[in-house]
Amino acid sequence: MAQAWRCSGLRWPAEGPVLAWEGGRSSALTWGKRVAFGVAGGKGGVRTCVGARGNACPPGAAVPARSTGARCEECARLDRAHSVAADTLADDPRPYRVYLAWFGPGMTKVGITAVQRGPARLLEQGAVCFSWLGRGPLMAARRTEELLRAALRVPDRIPYADKRAVRAVLPAGEGERAAELAGLHARAVALAGWPESLAREPFHPVDHVEAFGLKGVPPAVGEVGELVAGGAVSGELVAAAGPDLHLATAKGVLVLDTRLLTGWGLLPGDGREFTVPVRVVRDRTAAAQDGLF
Template sequence: MWRVTGLLWTGGAPHLEWSGTTVRVSPLQLGADLSFTFGADRRCIGIWRSGRRLPCSTSTVLAAVSRSPQCPDCQAMERSNSIAADTRLDDPRSFSVYLAHHGSVVKVGISATERGDARLLEQGALSSTFISSGSLLGARRIESLLMTTLGLPDRVSTTRKRAARVHPVPAADRGEALAEAVRRAAELPWPEGQGRCDSAVRDHTAAYGLPVDGLHPDVALRSPAPGSTVTGQIACTIGSDVYLRTSAGLVLLDTHLLAGWALSRAEPGAELTVPLEPVDAPPPPEVEQDALF
């Protein structure tokens, strides 16, 4: 039985990852039809370790509403060997420090250099730039420096990211804000272990299919139910969210809610039957960081 394990960005494009007898992926192409029916239950997807997915030892059944696709034991094991949780500081790979624009805020973060833009696409950054590369510990030092000195956050809430997609800040303005952040970072004493790199700004909205004038979903998937069906046309895929044109309007599909489910191809002519909830209009964008510098 094949179960979804998440949405991946590879080669600059989104794919659903599936786990069964092995691991496979299927593309999520803009304009393509997406139609599937949920299976009988949702189960823990296990952990990713040493380049492969290890199944959950108990195949724990999960709640349909949880955004986490792992049971508590697998979450603990994941964090015990994690770059994000600082429990794998001996990783010998090169790491890059990036700045990401999320509409009303610029954040700082790190990513393995070999991954390129994948980390930025996974988190739904509208624009981004890399500022340095080198050792993992050096990347952490620079990240901490920019957080404490420039006041840049290392996290942006999902709610805030989604609100920024309704009326996206123009690409030129995003580029100016990132360039100003790079300029201010360049004035700081640079810790050892990281070398400065070309800070060219990348705009990611074309990869997502995000319209210049933005988009606002009418409804969102609330809680998948066994045997219910999703059917529509992919209008935009950004971060871990898929926006579908359906008979109920534009539907926001958080793929975190798909992970752990066995999905089957819906019957021809199937109707949309998943539980949905209205999406309120977002509040005006928050203005922080001295109006993004």
């Protein structure tokens, strides 16, 4: 039997998206490449916890197939306890940036990321367009993020299902895609109450449509809901955004959230079967952003 591989997620280095594997290897992803694998399962044919902070899960606990985190309760708690999002790193000496990210009409969020990471966080989130807002210490960046959430009525997160729903109907021009950001950026930098230690940055939109391969991509007809032991995935890569792979299959374009791969043993595939559960992509094209949520 072929050796099973364990995926550790989709990464976005400067040269383009890659699938990372446990042990340090990676597979470059290019448009037109066939992505094919079978699902071997973990212990006893189930998905198992990936552990936390580089350490294995002691009991190798089973985790739900639909979870995008692939961690048991204890490992998820340990992982989050050391994250910027949990506000437990107040003494982090690294400089941070505040940004505005746009995912589609009516879908803009505010966030922060370490300066040393560059735009990687925006690529990982699937931001179609973004602009930096300010730069400074972590806690100043965090206070500014909260200020902008309240004043501009934009969230600090947007569900991936909503992001997927609008990718095939994005405005054609970069200027159109950046227009909503431009208005919000102007309002943001004009606000009073910014921490003195956070320097405002000028509006400079960065567009990711080309990096994601989204120009002219056919609308997705479905998305993978979960993997199952013995299942198979196969398709031609036509686009990638955030953790998602858009695969052309006999059923049409299907979206595979690569976070669903972690915790499973995966086998090389050479067929064209697609035998894992798929659900219809939610229609959010006419929805407007609802403020804070």
